[in-house]
Amino acid sequence: MSEDQIKNLETEFEARIARDEKIEPKDWMPEKYRQTHIRQMSQHAHSEIVGMLPEANWITRAPTLRRKVALLAKVQDEAGHGLYLYSATETLGISREEMYEQLHTGKAKYSSIFNYPTVSWADMGTVGWLVDGAAIINQVPLCDTSFGPYARAMIRVCKEESFHQRQGFEIMMFLAKGTPEQKEMAQDALNRWWWPSLMMLGPIDAESTHTDQSMKWKLKRKTNDELRQKFIDQTVPQADLIGLTIPDPDLKWNEERQSYDFGEINWDEFWQVVKGHGPMNKERMKARVGAWEEGQWVRDAAMAHAEKKQERKQKQAV
Numbered sequence: 001m002s003e004d005q006i007k008n009l010e011t012e013f014e015a016r017i018a019r020d021e022k023i024e025p026k027d028w029m030p031e032k033y034r035q036t037h038i039r040q041m042s043q044h045a046h047s048e049i050v051g052m053l054p055e056a057n058w059i060t061r062a063p064t065l066r067r068k069v070a071l072l073a074k075v076q077d078e079a080g081h082g083l084y085l086y087s088a089t090e091t092l093g094i095s096r097e098e099m100y101e102q103l104h105t106g107k108a109k110y111s112s113i114f115n116y117p118t119v120s121w122a123d124m125g126t127v128g129w130l131v132d133g134a135a136i137i138n139q140v141p142l143c144d145t146s147f148g149p150y151a152r153a154m155i156r157v158c159k160e161e162s163f164h165q166r167q168g169f170e171i172m173m174f175l176a177k178g179t180p181e182q183k184e185m186a187q188d189a190l191n192r193w194w195w196p197s198l199m200m201l202g203p204i205d206a207e208s209t210h211t212d213q214s215m216k217w218k219l220k221r222k223t224n225d226e227l228r229q230k231f232i233d234q235t236v237p238q239a240d241l242i243g244l245t246i247p248d249p250d251l252k253w254n255e256e257r258q259s260y261d262f263g264e265i266n267w268d269e270f271w272q273v274v275k276g277h278g279p280m281n282k283e284r285m286k287a288r289v290g291a292w293e294e295g296q297w298v299r300d301a302a303m304a305h306a307e308k309k310q311e312r313k314q315k316q317a318v
Ligand code: BYC
Pocket: 039, 040, 043, 044, 045, 047, 048, 049, 050, 051, 052, 078, 109, 110, 111, 112, 113, 127, 131, 132, 135, 138, 199, 200, 201, 202, 203, 207, 208, 209, 210, 211, 214, 220, 224, 274
């Protein structure tokens, strides 16, 4: 293709983005657009899959049958989100094996938040309330992202996440109005998960390497700082409602901005976790790599069965 032809394609592509048209897998797209979508979407898929682990930790110890059923269903939903997202990413020309390999070798990231341990039942409340809560704030704008398969996957994912957020909040509400020990457990979980939940929305805009270009391509519809502020403004009244205290002495309503001012986030901790030095990074990777290796016989069996089926079909045809 000549340079002029590529320029024309680029101009037409930018015009389609400006008209808010969806870009579909077989449409022409700049290579960087394709690559940055593979990066973000596969990391999103990995987060859903690794994100099953902290909650799976409590399925056998859920306090009632109702809680166990709800938690099981939630963890299954997360698996479904991961599978949608892997499929959507495959439409960009990368195989699932390659994506897994990138995760297992540390080339691809997954959300920092899943490198923290879930040490009490109340953590099931904070994961649903805060982690799914932050995820919804991040993902609702993604329903309007420019790449069709990603936008469509997000619509269903958001509906399910919103249910997850409510089930987490309900756990917290219940504990907060329970015995003093239960309330203390809820407060302790909030103290541990608050700051990592703010970090989950990504580095401050000034340090975010991808935001500018991703906003231009309408991959991202809001910046990391905008999303973080929205999450804080939405969540503080919820904590007030159930009588829990956000662990930030600098948190204060700003009348002029009609938003909360908040304290300093420990970005050093965030980067340490992203670089693999969080409390649970090693364990999370061990679990995922182990699942991949132990599942080899299932993949082999499925392939052998498919080959036999194909052979039989060919024999019948002659
Ligand atoms: N953790 O330029 P930036 C769920 C990386 S799961 C680790 O701002 P971007 C759930 C970033 O990748 C939902 N790394 O990046 C599941 C980049 O490094 P690379 C998870 C992070 O992409 C189970 C570098 O830092 N949601 O809900 O413009 C149970 C610079 O950052 C993080 C998604 O995945 C992080 N937190 O913006 C319960 C949403 N933040 O790639 C719940 C989709 C940043 O250059 N993703 N980095 O090596 C996004 O919206 C965006 O990718 C982000 C980051 C806002 C996360």
